Amino acid sequence: MRPLARSLIRPYVCPSCRSGRLPVRRQFASDAQVTPEIYDVVCVGGGPAGLGLLAALRASPATSKLKVALIETQDLQKARAWNLDSQHFSNRVSSLTPSSVSFLQKIGAWDHVDQDRAQQYQEMQVWDGETGSRISFDWSMETSPFEDLRTVATMTENSNLVRALLSRISASGDENISIFSNTTVSSIENGADLPDGPDLSAWPILSLSPTGTAPSQGPSRIAARLLVGADGINSPVRRFADISTDGWDYNRNGVVATLSLAEQDPVPFPLGTKTAYQRFLPSLGGPVALLPLPNNHATLVWSTTAENAAYLKSLSPKSFIAMVNAAFRLGMPDLKYMMAMERPTSSDVDDQHESELSWRLQHTPPSSPQPPLVTGVQEGSVAAFPLRFRHASTYVSPRVALVGDAAHVIHPLAGQGLNLGMGDVASLARTLDYAVTHGMDVGDILTLERYAAERYTTNAKIGGACDMLHKLYNVPGQGPIAWGRSLGLEVIERLPFVKGLLMRQAEG
Structure with a gap:
């Protein structure tokens, strides 16, 4: 687990800092001490899992007022404009179980899926x-x-699902939400206790930079009360949290x-x-x-x-x-x-x-x-x-949670990969809903353990079953x-x- 300076001694951040409304004052400090823009939830990764989490948070009355951000290296405008004729289909397709479809219906995203392509x-x-x-x-x-x-x-094609989730998020309005497309996370580090400012020593601070020649879209540094890694098998968020993985190719x-x-x-x-x-x-x-x-x-x-x-x-x-x-x-x-x-x-x-x-x-x-x-x-x-098998040693760390491929990658023979990711997102959204309803800190480790306890065994069981079937059905003769x-x-x-x-x- 990553080292946290005074994370357990001084976890409190004042209400004005919590909502991101910081007093305006002159800064003479170095760049490292400039107060970053503060968000309640920052999600790295704009695939189905990351977008699904944002859509779920925006759909719930309890979490819809959280200040949230999503960071994606690809151009999401292309994903919004994705369109193929009825005789052509993307080769990235997923098999959604009834529970995944039910979750998408609950958060209002299924109405935006092109049913003629499902x-x-x-x-x-x-x-x-x-x-x-x-x-x-x-x-x-x-x-x-x-x-x-x-x-x-x-x-359904993954592109159809991504476009639907983007449409659902857009329909929720633009208040308290920032989507950084064409943006790379250049570094993640623990924050600092700023003089005359908030104590962010236990908070992940992300440095952002535009991808390639894309223009900058917003702040260069942001702080996350909760940082969610939906950034794939080589997750930088998981690496920052110092969470190990077990598995094999x-x-x-x-x-x-x-x-x-x-x-x-x-x-x-x-x-x-x-x-x-x-x-x-x-x-x-x-x-x-x-x-x-x-x-x-x-x-x-x-x-x-x-x-x-x-x-x-x-x-x-x-x-x-x-x-x-x-x-x-x-x-x-x-x-x-x-x-x-x-x-x-x-x-x-x-x-x-x-x-x-x-x-x-x-x-x-x-x-x-x-x-x-x-x-x-x-x-x-x-x-x-x-094809690979990976499973993180834990899904949570102080102010960090992993979902989807950042937490687990399994053999595709049962078509459960995306469904496990949707299950993670549904569980984490419920966890954050409970935390907000009961006045809890959404990034506190005690809050996040509720999510980890619900998903870890389930994912390990399904991933292990797929691994066993793969090995069992690779014995010829x-x-x-x-x-x-x-x-x-x-x-x-x-x-x-x-x-x-x-x-x-x-x-x-």
């Missing part, structure tokens, strides 16, 4: 590429025949792409029902998932080795489409062969992956259910990112581990109450 799905089919064992997740056992099938999750990459699909055959019943598909491919390094988007599109998330990821990214569109279709239909020996094929060097042999897939499908018994065939890949949408995981899937599939319990846990 896709609910009511079923998820999961199976093992080695053993063929299957499990399906849906709410059919808990839904009346006269009701519509409940939603498992809702797919998986030596795996997640390959993502936006795909076009053929019409589903047969037509699903009830009409409009959407299904997500995930197949575990132990011999290739991880699962492949196809998650539905509107207008017969889908997003691909394929976890595989770094070598396989580089191979997939190097393929032509036709060959890439053939590999994705093969990943959901062929046996492991066939898939390993196709992944080792030489890349086409000219357009006249560009269809060799297609030809190989067509020939092998003739000799592969069809299995059901299968996802619709992939017919196209959106130009420029194929990308890859490294037909040995005892493969037999054990196959038996586990079949048992869960035959015990609806157990499957329902797992779904409720994933739902949040």
Whole structure:
């Protein structure tokens, strides 16, 4: 934990300083002693977690009067103006659980989400590429025949969500809120006890500078009663608070792409029902998932080795489409062969992956259910990112709290990353609401421990479960581990109450 000068001896700051209304006086001190602009809550990071926290604070009557600020290195004006036509989708897409959607509805942000670009799905089919064992997740056992099938999750682009949160924050007015876009935090340090001024010795002081050639937007130094780190896996806020992390790299990459699909055959019943598909491919390094988007599109998330990821990214569109279709239909020996094929060097042999897939499908018994065939890949949408596991040793420090990827990064196989971040934000917003309602200091460690106690175990449990599944389903072959995981899937599939319990846990 970072050293705090007199933080426990003199935690009091006078009411006028608390609200930022400091007496005007001449300053002859050095820059380090000039009184910074004071905020109740400063959030570093303008992704879904950081923006979600600001929107939640602005939506609550108790916290709406807090003086808050958000700092983001990217240009948020571009995020506000983001727009794609109905046939194109970003490759950064998240699966929002019903609890995350409920939180967004509660804070008024869901009304700003473009619903034409969001896709609910009511079923998820999961199976093992080695053993063929299957499990399906849906709410059919808990839904009346006269009701519509409940939603498992809702797919939406991160850009759609960020734009909606910015719109919701803007609709809350501009009183007591500052958004520093195109701004970098150049340093964070403990404040000082200023002569004839407030004692900020326990407060984080942030030095701000414009990103690149962007013009300066406001004060160069600000003080935070509570500093929130929503600034990602390499969080400077976490580093300032001297909070350690445990974890490891998986030596795996997640390959993502936006795909076009053929019409589903047969037509699903009830009409409009959407299904997500995930197949575990132990011999290739991880699962492949196809998650539905509107207008017969889908997003691909394929976890595989770094070598396989580089191979997939190097393929032509036709060959890439053939590999994705093969990943959901062929046996492991066939898939390993196709992944080792030489890349086409000219357009006249560009269809060799297609030809190989067509020939092998003739000799592969069809299995059901299968996802619709992939017919196209959106130009420029194929990308890859490294997969890691990280968990902070604590989420709080005096006047510091961590949310989202700054606190935890997990394997994406269950699609829980953003949902855990939304859970953090909802919990921290409730904690601050309680503190303000009961006259507590929002940055005091006793206040923040309420948030840490609520979220740490939950996130550790889900992150640990995803890590265990990753390791369990990376053991290739037909040995005892493969037999054990196959038996586990079949048992869960035959015990609806157990499957329902797992779904409720994933739902949040």
